[in-house]
Amino acid sequence: MSVDEWADLTPTARTILGFVAQHPRSGYDIREAARRSVSYFWGVSDGQLYPQLKLLAELGLIESPQEDPGARSKSVWHITPAGRAALTKWIRSPSAPLRMRDENLVKMMFAAELEPAEVLRLVDERRKSFEWFAKNVASPGPAQSWQADQKLGSRTTSELLHEYGKQHTENALAWCDQVEEALRGIANDRA
Amino acid sequence: MSVDEWADLTPTARTILGFVAQHPRSGYDIREAARRSVSYFWGVSDGQLYPQLKLLAELGLIESPQEDPGARSKSVWHITPAGRAALTKWIRSPSAPLRMRDENLVKMMFAAELEPAEVLRLVDERRKSFEWFAKNVASPGPAQSWQADQKLGSRTTSELLHEYGKQHTENALAWCDQVEEALRGIANDRA
DNA sequence: GGTCACATGTAATAGGTTACATGATTGG
DNA sequence: CCAATCATGTAACCTATTACATGTGACC
Incomplete structure (x- = not known):
């Protein structure tokens, strides 16, 4: 071999x-x-x-x-x-470039031509999926015995990885807020 | 049809x-x-x-x-x-769930068993790829004529999308700092 | 006349997902 | 003994990527 x-x-x-x-x-x-x-x-x-x-x-x-x-x-x-x-x-060896498939974001890109309500629906879908994610994946969960030796200085690798996921999730949720705020701008204009 | x-x-x-x-x-x-x-x-x-x-x-x-x-x-x-x-x-219609392929992160997960220098190399690789990304993709670029009507309240869709990319990038770079800090913890222990 | 960016296309293949099929083990 | 979960596997299909092939127009 x-x-x-x-x-x-x-x-x-x-x-x-x-x-x-x-x-x-x-x-x-x-x-x-x-x-x-x-x-x-x-x-x-x-x-x-x-x-x-x-x-x-x-x-x-x-x-x-x-x-x-x-x-x-x-x-x-x-x-x-x-x-x-x-x-x-x-x-x-060198890593393959990051690749993502985020259908929700793609739709968002094209939804602007539709009604604001449509964009709102997409933002809502996005928020829900990230909230689900925060609960089920990005949370640390119980420590495993074999994780003990995986230290990277003061923190374990899985801690750091979960931290990354958590930050990414929070960032995504914050962005949802931003979009909704922008949309509320429209509503205010009409009020 | x-x-x-x-x-x-x-x-x-x-x-x-x-x-x-x-x-x-x-x-x-x-x-x-x-x-x-x-x-x-x-x-x-x-x-x-x-x-x-x-x-x-x-x-x-x-x-x-x-x-x-x-x-x-x-x-x-x-x-x-x-x-x-x-x-x-x-x-x-409902969107497909987000899917990512981040080889660098996967390696990071398994690199803890190797020398800290190895992890450092991976963090460096990661930082470089996101820095490249910040320059080439996440920057707004010149506004296009057809973008004008794509308003979402006060901001255009592409502005918001770029904002998302920018935040994601900054988050990723900040995380690189965190990992390096954790690694510096090791170095300090040995000093 | 050469070369570079524009522009379109295809074939081969790798790679991944879904759905299905099946058996083993454990607890009620 | 029934149901649920553990556990392994596979076949069909779909999708995406790579590499290649080809032609065009513009500019120097």
């Missing part, structure tokens, strides 16, 4: 590799962990997860202890030395 | 439709406009643009004046009544 073979792993495969690197996990564990932490800056869909795990195993980057061919129950993966090397190499 | 046929347009096709709705444009114009304005919350790639324009034309949502089959030069598209109806309908 050459270095070249690591090279064409997808970013999603590498993300999965990262999760296994933190501590041994099953596919299901990874799914749950991804939902809680990375979901807003990197979604991992079911259809990708298991095939990618298989691929990583084939490349010898992760392993599962019991290789019983018949067993279909939970298999816990752990990272191999080769896997750790590949992970490190990935982290050191 | 039934309403059902509009239904399975991709969000990208609808975005393109939105651009044509603002004022008549060529494919090239749309590409440029998309680069300037929506690029950070909705990328439109070349390979999508022209086929989607063709599709929109086939559905009768946009039209190009001269239909000369031989002509290969610039063709300017404008929206049809059906197109405007489809656009309005789209704007009123």
